[in-house]
Every structure is written in C-alpha cells, then in structure tokens.
Amino acid sequence: MTPMTQDRTLTAAAMVMVYAMVIGFTDNFVRVIAAEGGLWQFHATRSVMAWGVLLVLMRPFRLRLRPVNLRAVVARSAIHGVAMLIYFGALAFLPVAQVAAGLFTAPIFVLLISRFAYGHPIGPVRIAAVAVGFVGVVLVLGPEAMGAASIAAVLPVLAGALYALGNIATREWCPEESAETLLGGFFAALGILGVIGMLLFSLVPQDAVEGAAGFVERGPVLASSRFYFWTFVQAAGSLLGVGMMIKAYQLADASRVSVFEYVILPASALWGWLLWGEHLTPVAAFGMLLIAAAGTMIALRARQQG
Template structure:
C-alpha cells in the first residue's frame, strides 16, 4: 500500500485546478468565432489521440470491462460539460463553476431519494447551505431573471447522476477507459450538433451554441489544442492528488477552482464577482467541504471521476 502524502496531494490538486481555471478562461477566444459542437468534436479527437499515445507508452488501458455501462455513465458527465462550456460564452465563469459545484449536494439527495441511504444532520445542513448559496449566485430576481443562469445547476445535477452511476455501474474500470468514454461521448454530441444545428447564428459569443460549424484556422486549432492538453494535464494532476491523499480531504481542495477561475476571469477579461454572488460561492464551497469530510464516498466535481484504486 502506498504511503499517503497529504501535502503533495493537496499541491497536486491545487495545481490541477489552477490549470483548469486558466484554460477554461480561454473559451472566449473560441466562442467568438467557433461553434460549441465543433469545439467538442475537434477537441475530443485531439484528446483521444493523446490517450492512444499514452496507452501505447504503457500507461493504462482503453479496454472497458463493461462497455455499455461505460457508455451509459458517460452520457451524464458529457451532457454536464456540454452545458458547462456552452454557458461559459454567455455567463461569468465564476457563476458557471459555482453551478457545477452543486453536484455533491445533488449526490446526497439522489442517495436519499433513490438509494434509500440516510445522512446525518451535518450533511442536511450542507445541502440547504449549498442551495442557498446557489440562489445567491444566480440571484433569481423576478425583474431581471435570466433562465440561462439556472443551466449550470442543471449541469451540476447531471454530473451528480454521472458520479452515482460511476460507482453503481463502473466499479473496477480504469481511469483511462472512463476518460476515453467521457471524451468520446462529447465527440459524439459534437458531431450530432454539427449536423442538427441549422439556421442563422448571431455574431460573436452569443452564437457559440447556435453555430453548426465555425472558423477552423490556425489560431482556432491552437486554442482547441490548448484546451485539450490543458484538460488532460489538469485531470492528471487531480488524479495524482487522489492517489496520494485521502479522497475526502483531497476533494475539499477542488473548490479552489472557484477562486482560480474567477481570478483568471478578472485578469484576462475584467470580470468581477458581485458581493452577494461571492458570498454564495463561499457557501457552496463550505457545503461541499462538509459533505466531503462527512462522507465515506466522495464525489469529485471535476471533469471525470476519481481514479479507481
């Protein structure tokens, strides 16, 4: 059994979240002229190519023990990421990340409602706290309500379902096979969107999800590659953290993505977070930390599930 290294584990997860927080802020370079569907299709091809190289080098395996289970599980986190990246073109990244990080709250509710599990008062308090925080972030003012602001929470729900499905259906599957299934499903979604989405799309970021295909020149391919490589580096660092530390403690550090994503959004795009939304993000992070520390099963709100050990 390997020796736990909590300090190195925390540093690895923080580095992974720093990387993801930075690369996700490059999406506006893509959304201005590109297509959401094109982005997922091309990036998935790049990521799968990198995974083939990694496996050919002797690391991991792409073979799934239960292919249909992996495919079924992949539907949910891939759908969550489809919404996540689509929202990045029209909402502040801090709001989008906060919505995704409601996933541990939904996992608690799913485990109670559909799996017959019981939870203590602290996790119930965390669920209420987290949803109050989510409402503070999206600010549901009837006079200025934007339904799009609720979509990141839908992404959090879908990711939670995927996390539950991972444990229920995919126990024993390798990290590389689950990662390949996830990006493969995103590539399929992208390909479907390319052929299904039709009609005139507005110029600029507002047309990101409404274009079937955008410009595919050198700069666009560069940003696709940055996203593909950045995602794999970030995920690898997070996996390393889970291998070196206790899962419940490591999961707490994933909430640093709220800080890193908002910081880079401020540096690169001048996006600021309103005080009420900032307080909501703190509540979501605290709620998630409580759930992680009080749970024997930990759900990572990152891009793919925790590594199978």
C-alpha cells in the same frame, strides 16, 4: 471513518483542487474559442485532440483504455456528455449566471441519489456543507442567477441532475475501470455528440450571430490556428483536470467529493482576475468564503472521524 478512508477523502479533495485550478484556467479561454468557432465543432475537435494525446501516452504510461464493463462506461459517458451539452446549450437563451447556478445544484442531487437510490448515509454535516456551499454559489453569481424562472430555466438544473448521476456512476457503476478509460469514454461521447451537431447544422444551417453569442447555433467553420491552439489547451487541461476529478470520485464517496467541486467558482474568479482584470463584489467575495467553508467542513469532519 477509518484512517485509510480519511486519507482517501483528503487525497480526493486535493485532486479536486488541482481540477479546479486547471479547469478554471482553461474555461476562461472559452470566450476566445466561442468568438470564432461553434460549440459542436469545439467538442468534436477537442475530443479528437484529447484522444490523440491519450493514444500517444498509452504505451509509455501503460494506460488502460479498454473498458472492463463496456455497458457501464458507455452509460456513464452518455450521461455526462448530455449533461454538458444541456449546460452549454442553455447558454443560448439564459444568462450565464443562471445556467451556472443550475449546474451547481449537482451536489444536492448527489446527496439525494446517494441516500435514496443507494442507501448511503449522508449525515447532517454534509447536508449543511452542501447548503452553505450553494448559498455561496448564489452570492458569487449574483441575484440574477435565481431570477427569470421559466421552463427553460429548468434545463440547467436538469444538467446538474445528470452531472450528479454521472459522478455517482463513476463509483457505483465503474469501480473497476481506470481513470483513463472513463476519461476516454467522456471525450468519445462529447466527440460523437459534437459530430452529430455539426452534421445537423450543416444540413439545416442557422443564421448564427457573429462572435461568442453565436456559439451554440454556429455550424462548422474554417477556423484559424488560434481556435485550434486554445482548443488544444482545453483538451490538454481537460485531460488533466477531468482525470483528477474522476480519480477523486473513485477514491471517496461521491457525496463527500461533490461538495469540494464548489471550489471551481473561486478558482475561475481568481483566473478571471489574473487574466482579464475582472473584479469581485464584496458579496461575491463573501460567497467564496462560504464555498471554502463548505469544503473545510467536510475535511474537518473526515479528520474527526479518522
């Protein structure tokens, strides 16, 4: 690895850390949003807000929102959008821990796709790092994450595979695109899917239960200012966090960057403790140490190969 590649890997790792801290904070307030609104209205509203911010910042920050390769941007945006919908949709009938564990199989799929579809060498260190990180994820989420295996349980893993493919597409399909172009495409895809969901649930309304349990099946509602405030916080945080993640995947190889994504779990747990007083079990704390070790293995390897 050349010094420039080494620096890019470490810079990408720093960007993932920013992403994890920002998203870990904002995602802790999804419970507040879900108590009142629905998944589809949330995605549609957040996308409108995110695009509003992008348009306001476009001129002063000289943002480039026009795609170089429209087809590639649309394909990548659709893949990531569907991945997130499957992820949130699975929450309707599976435990949160199991869904999250399925999504965090993404780094494994990144390695497999990078190796067998694009012929990228992955090396034993990155394979070991993914394995260590995934064991850490399972320990953090608890034994229930791997239980209740069924056809439905495959859905979060499918979300992880699509999420991995979208991350690879960032570098392989969209190398000339700006981070803000890909960010805009991501929110456009989720916004369109959100509007489609709102229309469907308006035409065929469901008896959604009260509170966060009815998040997925709830159609459009007359929401309060609290819903819109925290949705805007989500939009602003996602613009910063996801933008950092996109840039990280543009700077370094996807199979390296994907391992650092495991840090989102410790970041979310930290914010959960600070905001809600939630505590970790000793086993979960050990799992977080394994997650940190996985990222450290990649960072040290980058230095040794520099």
